[in-house]
Amino acid sequence: MIKKINNHPKSLRKIPTHYCAGCGHGLAHRLIAEVVDELGIREKVIAIAPVGCAVVAYDYWDFDCSEAAHGRALAVATAIKRVRPDNIVFTYQGDGDLAAIGTNETIHAANRGENLTVIFINNAVYGMTGGQMAPTTLLQQKTATTPKGRDQKLHGYPLKISEILALLPGVKYIERVSLHSPQEITKAKRAIKQAFTNQIEGLGFSLVEVLSSCPTYWGLSPNQALSWMREVMVKEFPLGRIK
Amino acid sequence: MIEKIIIAGSGGQGIMLAGKILAETAMQEGRAVTWLPAYGPEVRGGTSHCMLIISDQEISSPCVDKADTLIIMNGPSVVKFKGRVKNNGLLIINSSLSSANIKSQAKIVKQPFTDMAIALGNIKVANMIALGCYLANKKIVAAKNLSRVIQKIAPEDKKALIKINQEALEKGLKV
Amino acid sequence: MANKKILISGNEAIAEGALAAGCSFYAGYPITPQNEIIAYMASQMPERGGVFVQAESELAAINMVFGASATGARAMTSSSSPGISLKQEGISYLAGAQLPAVIVNIMRAGPGLGNIWPAQSDYFQATRSGGHGDYHCIVLAFASVQEAYDMMQLAFDLADKYRNPVIILGDGLLGQMMEPIVAKRISPIVYRSNKQKKWALTGCKGRKPNIIRSLYMSQDALEKSNFSLQAKYQKIKKSEERYEGWFLDDAKIILVAHGSMARIAKGAVKALRDKGKRIGLIRPITLWPFPAKIFRQLVMENKKLTFLAVEMSFGQMVEDVRLSVNGKVPVKFFGRSGGAVLTAEEIIREVNKLE
Structure with a gap:
């Protein structure tokens, strides 16, 4: 007899996914939905979706959502939380959104110590626009705009935005997690829950950087992508509590 | 009636405040008024000026090209503004900070407002002495109303300065 | 107070x-x-x-x-x-x-x-x-x-x-x-309840989730949304035109100006009226929707009108005046730029050149 140990989260709509095979977004969406259910905050949550592959995150989540212009999620979230401090407000942003076009909004929201939760999906590439270099693209990694691989002389280094943010006194909590194995997924969920709990307790700015796979633009199979994360990506972006 | 005024001096001399107090008084006397500051980057030092218009009719432009009364509080402003008074107008000059020998067809009144303010005990009230001097020459508003406005608009932390400003006004009325 | x-x-x-x-x-x-x-x-x-x-x-x-x-x-x-x-x-x-x-x-x-x-x-x-x-x-x-x-x-x-x-x-x-x-x-701000704003994000307690979006992935969906925007704009055009008119009844020349230029133009009109000139002023209060109706009406009644648009630019609103009168009468322009504020005297000189 098969025992059902996982129910479909109430906060996640039962619709077919539009994400590529092996993409981490679906998993990350689900972890958030599970945490929202477990904390009993579905009716209080307001989510801000990014511009990027997860732009239609609100098609999956079954709670109030707003879109934001590319990079501006934390400006939108700042205002929502300030006007409605009793709601639980989070942003879901990719590496381009949070660490390139939106760096200014990210740093200043963190520095103001806004009581917000940020789920930062780092897959080291721009997915929606066709696999261009992201601020977090690894050295030597080939993308549509680094056809010979990322060269630090031309493109600079992978941006460690989480480490930068950890320097700011307004920041309460930062952890980097990964979705490459069941054990790591469990840790990821725990970190996401911590980031939401911090907000509920009014502790301030909390961010979880989630390393996530993009087999399509890494040019790998879903399985190879997980191996690449485990063997290469986590060396550049070490896992664990940063602050 | 319409009275167009330019008050010019350096940042920190209370040029804007003098204009606002005069405008506020005229408003309380039921007149139409406009007050327009030069809102350039000069905050301390440099030249600073404001334009005000007092009228018993609706005022169209708040800008003053040629003034009925030009009050000049320092030397650099003499150079910059001396041509901005009407031929039959009134030109009031702070002689403490300007020794220029001005030729103008306007009526010229020169008084050492800054020296008089120092004698009173506060260099900053030169602006109120100048306003008093203006009202002594042109009764555009009642001096007692202006004195009341000084009292009314002083913020809590400046209440102690009301008296010396009112004294400065009185002194200006008597020159 | x-x-x-x-x-x-x-x-x-x-x-x-x-x-x-x-x-x-x-x-x-x-x-x-x-x-x-x-x-x-x-x-x-x-x-x-x-x-x-x-x-x-x-x-x-x-x-x-x-x-x-x-x-x-x-x-x-x-x-x-x-x-x-x-x-x-x-x-x-x-x-x-x-x-x-x-x-x-x-x-x-x-x-x-x-x-x-x-x-x-x-x-x-x-x-x-x-x-x-x-x-x-x-x-x-x-x-x-x-x-x-x-x-x-x-x-x-x-x-x-x-x-x-x-x-x-x-x-x-x-x-x-x-x-x-x-x-x-x-008085203090009374925090307005969102009861009238049923679309607002407040948490989905007791209702279906709300979504604030401008993204519509399919062409049909976006075109549909844009049609509804256009319908709204038509409604606004129909009901929200606002302007202030001055001496429009007998004017042969009508100045058109908005904002600070309008109050300065009013000074010019006053001075010219005192000299017996038949001049008026339209001050658009809504710049969009532009108050086109009054222009169409005036042009219909009087084919010999001349409009003079006065702006602190090299001519932007004047295009809306021209669109409104649709070539039926002359529309002239006078303006300065770079931070220069036109004076009533300059406007009067320009008006006098028109005849």
């Missing part, structure tokens, strides 16, 4: 008028010549129970307004020309997501950094959808400090009524000058 006159600058009147209209959120970034608005909001907004944020940029400020408006709050930002250029992205999103908001532009001279002196050269940007996409903001122009105060109530009401961004267009002259105004009783 009821019915008592206060001496206040245009910028302060805008801020006070917004608070009186129930604005409970302001975000902005300093830029001359509108800094009195942000300073006034910084001191007064928290006192009256609202939220003030000094944003890290104009982009952040307009997107904060987007967020606050998404919750149903009456939200505004203010800036001056270069800063308003930066806000255009956010304004496009507000229009696309059909969120109400008030954006104040106290114009200065451009292009580029230009200078801080008054200008009206952002007319095209404001009235022709300054950002990307097929949209319109309602654009209002005030000509006195009292009108600046009163207009804020109208701006928030129109924004809510049509779920549309409203731009207030003034200039450095109007923002900086002080004039007496009569203000309503100054």
Whole structure:
């Protein structure tokens, strides 16, 4: 007899996914939905979706959502939380959104110590626009705009935005997690829950950087992508509590 | 009636405040008024000026090209503004900070407002002495109303300065 | 404070008028010549129970307004020309997501950094959808400090009524000058309940989740959404044209000017009328929708009219005058730029050249 140990989260709509095979977004969406259910905050949550592959995150989540212009999620979230401090407000942003076009909004929201939760999906590439270099693209990694691989002389280094943010006194909590194995997924969920709990307790700015796979633009199979994360990506972006 | 005024001096001399107090008084006397500051980057030092218009009719432009009364509080402003008074107008000059020998067809009144303010005990009230001097020459508003406005608009932390400003006004009325 | 006159600058009147209209959120970034608005909001907004944020940029400020408006709050930002250029992205999103908001532009001279002196050269940007996409903001122009105060109530009401961004267009002259105004009783902001704003994000308790979006992935869905925007714009055009007319009955020459130029043009009209000249003035109060009806009506009644558009630019509003009269009578233009403010005397000289 098969025992059902996982129910479909109430906060996640039962619709077919539009994400590529092996993409981490679906998993990350689900972890958030599970945490929202477990904390009993579905009716209080307001989510801000990014511009990027997860732009239609609100098609999956079954709670109030707003879109934001590319990079501006934390400006939108700042205002929502300030006007409605009793709601639980989070942003879901990719590496381009949070660490390139939106760096200014990210740093200043963190520095103001806004009581917000940020789920930062780092897959080291721009997915929606066709696999261009992201601020977090690894050295030597080939993308549509680094056809010979990322060269630090031309493109600079992978941006460690989480480490930068950890320097700011307004920041309460930062952890980097990964979705490459069941054990790591469990840790990821725990970190996401911590980031939401911090907000509920009014502790301030909390961010979880989630390393996530993009087999399509890494040019790998879903399985190879997980191996690449485990063997290469986590060396550049070490896992664990940063602050 | 319409009275167009330019008050010019350096940042920190209370040029804007003098204009606002005069405008506020005229408003309380039921007149139409406009007050327009030069809102350039000069905050301390440099030249600073404001334009005000007092009228018993609706005022169209708040800008003053040629003034009925030009009050000049320092030397650099003499150079910059001396041509901005009407031929039959009134030109009031702070002689403490300007020794220029001005030729103008306007009526010229020169008084050492800054020296008089120092004698009173506060260099900053030169602006109120100048306003008093203006009202002594042109009764555009009642001096007692202006004195009341000084009292009314002083913020809590400046209440102690009301008296010396009112004294400065009185002194200006008597020159 | 009821019915008592206060001496206040245009910028302060805008801020006070917004608070009186129930604005409970302001975000902005300093830029001359509108800094009195942000300073006034910084001191007064928290006192009256609202939220003030000094944003890290104009982009952040307009997107904060987007967020606050998404919750149903009456939200505004203010800036001056270069800063308003930066806000255009956010304004496009507000229009696309059909969120109400008030954006104040106290114009200065451009292009580029230009200078801080008054200008009206952002007319095209404001009235022709300054950002990307097929949209319109309602654009209002005030000509006195009292009108600046009163207009804020109208701006928030129109924004809510049509779920549309409203731009207030003034200039450095109007923002900086002080004039007496009569203000309503100054009272704390009553936090407006969102009961009328069923679309607002408040948490999905007891209802289906709300989504604020301007993204419609399929062509059909976006075209449908754009059709509904266009239907809304038609409705606004039909019902919201506003202008002030002066001596239109017997005028042979009609000046057209908005904002500070209108009050200066009024001085010119007064002086010319005193000399027996048959001259009038139209002051558009809504720049979008442009008050085209009065022009069409006047042209129908009198084929010998001449219009003279007077602007602090090299000719922007004049295009709307020309579109309104559709070639039936001559439309002339007179303007200066770069921060130069036209005088009544200059306008009078120009009028005298017309005959």
